[in-house]
Amino acid sequence: MSIGLRERKKLKTRAAIQKEAMRLFLEKGFDNTTIEDIAEAVEISPSTFFNYFPSKEEVVFQDDLDPLVLAAFDAQPSHIHPITRLRTAMRTVFTQITPEQDRLMRQRMELFTTTPELRAAMLSQFATLADQIADLLAPRVGKRPNDFAVHNIAGAVLGVLMMALLTIGENPDADMHQVVDRAMAHLEAGLPLEWPPEKTPRQKRR
Amino acid sequence: MSIGLRERKKLKTRAAIQKEAMRLFLEKGFDNTTIEDIAEAVEISPSTFFNYFPSKEEVVFQDDLDPLVLAAFDAQPSHIHPITRLRTAMRTVFTQITPEQDRLMRQRMELFTTTPELRAAMLSQFATLADQIADLLAPRVGKRPNDFAVHNIAGAVLGVLMMALLTIGENPDADMHQVVDRAMAHLEAGLPLEWPPEKTPRQKRR
DNA sequence: TTGATTTTTAGAGTTACTCTATTTTAGAAT
């Protein structure tokens, strides 16, 4: 039964646009790739491109990870501080990431760092995300949706994540999970100037 | 002696563009204002606009406050945690702000919240700022320029400020200084979920 | 097969911005 031919074709077209566009962006740069180039590569008309994506930028965005993080967040007891919960949640999700997703994320990072335009768009999305996260979080920690503390926490988390992502953009080989977790841990610890803490000597075995 | 007529004229033109552009943006919206509109209002040619600003967006940006904050930061002893120092520095600067500057800042906020495009640009500038601040801060607290902790702190601060600014954008009547200081205080206190702290009963008089 | 509906497409229009070449203007030198 599945879904009709129409839907399947649409999904395929969408995926093809994404794939070809990303390829071209990485090859020639975002700015040097025109909609026409993409349309040509996918063998559609330029008009059709805009049936699938509202703008060139939007092709680069699209995270299926957010819901996963949220689920992992919910899986924890509510008495834990949200930052800790988020950190744990992100760790959980990172370990479940497929190589394909990892590759895509890195490609995005590369584009973000090379094109200011995209960086701006990403950050904007981040801000929106922070707002959403805050509103989503609030009831889960027993607060009203527009609670100040929750929003502020969301802001700090996102700010820290933002820096982490920029760092990754500059060091494409870095272990994303590790960079992000380190940032979250530091935030969790209250952002002390001295960090990491003195390496704890390996647990004494006796 | 002063500076020649040429320079004076240039400054005047620049100021005129800023003023008229802001007026039009606020009146008709950023997107509904074309470069032609601005050029016409200032009585220059559209070409000339681009002699003064590289893009429409850039007209909205321009902060002279950063150096002030930095100076106020430097005026404090270095053993204090940077977040506290920054908070104090910002408080200092906020009290010195002229009504004119205040008005301009609010106008900017309004535009930022109404036009996604501008919001994105602002955030991007924020990220750059965070990086700069981090690099500037590091030596002042005895760290290397790319120190992780310092960058992370800068990220958190900027994230929190970002949320504060968005809040202000939504409540144009809010006291900017107060909103910002509250956010910084919360961050300084380690982002507890319960905030503000129990209102300390007015100092007992006995 | 026919008819309705969705999708694709062509094409025209708008706008931000770039580039080049020309004109205008301010300041300096004679």
Added chain:
DNA sequence: ATTCTAAAATAGAGTAACTCTAAAAATCAA
């Protein structure tokens, strides 16, 4: 004052990302 030079303003042509409208093509249901 006049003339020269360098800076600034301008016109105009070109590009590319969109938007909108209307027509053509493909899918699906009867």
